[in-house]
Amino acid sequence: MTHDHDLVLRPTDQQTAAALNPPPGRNGGDLVVETLAGLGATTVFGLPGQHALGMFDALRRSSLRYVGLRVENNAGFAADAYGRITGEAAPLLLSTGPGALTSLAALQEAAAASAPVLAISSQIPTAGLGGGRHGYLHELPDQAASFRGVVKSVHTVRTQSQIPSAIAAAWKSALTAPHGPVWVEIPQDVLLAPTALPVVTAPDATPEDVVPRPELTAVAADLLSRAARPAIIAGGGVVRSDASGKLLQLAEKLDAPVVTTFGGKGAFPWEHPLSLQSWLEDRHTTDFLEDADVLLVVGSGLGELSSNYHTFKPRGRVVQIEADLGKLESNHPALGIHADARLALQALLETVEERTDESAPGRVRELLSRVGERIASQELTLEQDVLASVRRALPPGAPSFWDMTILAYWAWSAFDPRGANTMHSAQGAGGLGYGFPAALGAAAADPTRPVLAVSGDGGALYSIAELATAKQYDLPVTWLIVDDGGYGILREYMTDAFGQATATELTRPDYVALAESFGVPGVRTTPETLREDLAKALAAPGPSVVVLPAVLRMFAPTHVGTS
Numbered sequence: 001m002t003h004d005h006d007l008v009l010r011p012t013d014q015q016t017a018a019a020l021n022p023p024p025g026r027n028g029g030d031l032v033v034e035t036l037a038g039l040g041a042t043t044v045f046g047l048p049g050q051h052a053l054g055m056f057d058a059l060r061r062s063s064l065r066y067v068g069l070r071v072e073n074n075a076g077f078a079a080d081a082y083g084r085i086t087g088e089a090a091p092l093l094l095s096t097g098p099g100a101l102t103s104l105a106a107l108q109e110a111a112a113a114s115a116p117v118l119a120i121s122s123q124i125p126t127a128g129l130g131g132g133r134h135g136y137l138h139e140l141p142d143q144a145a146s147f148r149g150v151v152k153s154v155h156t157v158r159t160q161s162q163i164p165s166a167i168a169a170a171w172k173s174a175l176t177a178p179h180g181p182v183w184v185e186i187p188q189d190v191l192l193a194p195t196a197l198p199v200v201t202a203p204d205a206t207p208e209d210v211v212p213r214p215e216l217t218a219v220a221a222d223l224l225s226r227a228a229r230p231a232i233i234a235g236g237g238v239v240r241s242d243a244s245g246k247l248l249q250l251a252e253k254l255d256a257p258v259v260t261t262f263g264g265k266g267a268f269p270w271e272h273p274l275s276l277q278s279w280l281e282d283r284h285t286t287d288f289l290e291d292a293d294v295l296l297v298v299g300s301g302l303g304e305l306s307s308n309y310h311t312f313k314p315r316g317r318v319v320q321i322e323a324d325l326g327k328l329e330s331n332h333p334a335l336g337i338h339a340d341a342r343l344a345l346q347a348l349l350e351t352v353e354e355r356t357d358e359s360a361p362g363r364v365r366e367l368l369s370r371v372g373e374r375i376a377s378q379e380l381t382l383e384q385d386v387l388a389s390v391r392r393a394l395p396p397g398a399p400s401f402w403d404m405t406i407l408a409y410w411a412w413s414a415f416d417p418r419g420a421n422t423m424h425s426a427q428g429a430g431g432l433g434y435g436f437p438a439a440l441g442a443a444a445a446d447p448t449r450p451v452l453a454v455s456g457d458g459g460a461l462y463s464i465a466e467l468a469t470a471k472q473y474d475l476p477v478t479w480l481i482v483d484d485g486g487y488g489i490l491r492e493y494m495t496d497a498f499g500q501a502t503a504t505e506l507t508r509p510d511y512v513a514l515a516e517s518f519g520v521p522g523v524r525t526t527p528e529t530l531r532e533d534l535a536k537a538l539a540a541p542g543p544s545v546v547v548l549p550a551v552l553r554m555f556a557p558t559h560v561g562t563s
Helices: 013-020 028-039 050-059 072-086 104-113 160-175 188-192 214-226 236-240 244-254 283-290 341-351 360-376 381-393 406-414 435-445 457-473 488-498 511-517 530-539
Strands: 043-046 065-068 090-094 117-123 154-156 182-187 230-234 258-260 275-277 294-298 317-322 335-338 400-402 423-425 451-456 477-483 522-524 544-549
Touching: 028 050, 028 160, 028 188, 043 072, 043 435, 050 090, 050 117, 050 188, 065 435, 065 457, 072 090, 072 104, 072 117, 072 435, 072 457, 104 117, 117 160, 117 188, 154 160, 160 182, 182 188, 214 294, 214 317, 214 335, 214 341, 230 244, 230 283, 236 244, 236 341, 244 341, 275 360, 283 360, 294 341, 317 341, 381 406, 381 530, 400 406, 400 435, 406 423, 406 451, 406 488, 423 435, 435 451, 435 457, 435 477, 451 457, 457 477, 457 511, 477 511, 477 530, 511 522, 511 544, 530 544
Parallel strands: 043 065, 043 090, 090 117, 117 182, 154 182, 230 258, 230 294, 258 275, 294 317, 317 335, 400 423, 400 451, 451 477, 477 544, 522 544
Antiparallel strands: none
16 A cells, blocks of 8 residues: 555656766856756846855856846845745845845845845855854854844755755745745855756745634634724735735725735725725824724734834734734734734635625725824925825836835825835835835846835935946836935934934935936936926836935824824
């Protein structure tokens, strides 16, 4: 009798012949790129370095497309965006020590935003592993220790035979919900040594499903079906799991208003009668959500930004669906359901009873009207007009990537993304320099549509070198730089807190001339001509830069008191 676990896949004669006669001239680096290709990767990002040359040499013998950036951190941001747009694990090839460590801020953002990045770094030669001080170039006592608190999993390779399994395990980890960055490191001598191992074909690395427990979704469905005032908070987990359609069905079945977090932008249609949009930094929205007798939180940990700086205190029952165990009930007691958002929403759709609440759209309209009145009272016409011009200039379906800058903070609350998985920012970890290199990664994923990047002049200086990357690969990214001569939001925070700002003013270049020196078209615009200039740049092939000299202000916060 043959049991399932006794079955063994037999190689074909052709596979056997190929295994017995591998092509000459291969090294450990070939095993890396062959494994990546076998897993389904098509594009890799990175920056070469002395210890990693075995991997980069192998690229020329592979079908993988390489997109090289000028700074490792920017390469990490590009891989992050590629992972967000495609849902695939984006390979990031790095060198040892300084090259590896320079990527840490990007990997922290990928971890916070659940972006699947497969970082593969070289290491010092095998003889140097273990903490001894041998004096190798780039040597660290324990390089992996720098990454363990940042990435989902760390995989250290010591022999060539370990390469396919280590990379496959990392790939599986990156794509199992919640998605995230992973780290693989391979010593220089392992990458450079000739190999007689067979060509790697198709390693199995199918990600595991995070399935909800049915008894928990049954209780959640009962609570939602019997609720008098249900409401839904939709976070980035809805976008990452491609569950926006299921969320829409559930909200309509329950007549439940929906607010999206800043990471969940686009998870719910902006103009839908049940859409509370994204005004989370607003006391009126906070009060509305606190008044819900059953609050369904999907794919959000209700962290600082999603809870109006932890002033949100729900009075009703909370049901939280979250794939990240670390976020489950971390801020509020709840019926916690550890699951992928898509699978949990499907389970709820199959079990909730339809309810009708004719008052729900009216309550939504009333809330949005009160929010609008609060903003209108602050005389912020310039900021609203600039954001509206960006929205009108950006074609539907075109993705946008926002740096940590005042216009982005406005966009978190007030920008209609017009679709799921189209608006992305660095609000996960909050580091500067994300917008432009991330947009390059998105353009590499789909060069058929324009991509918008938005930065302040402070953030722009973090990634200005990538104008060379944009030009080299002719990527269709339009970079809007809002130039206010400094770190605008920090200037505002410090002035409010201390009466004056320190260390916030910047001497900056002529960004138009700088762009043109890279061979990238640049234009200086005004708030009045922004829409036309931005639309023209987005419609043109290849990269472009639009500079808007303007000092923007934030709307008043409400977490320090009721407005």
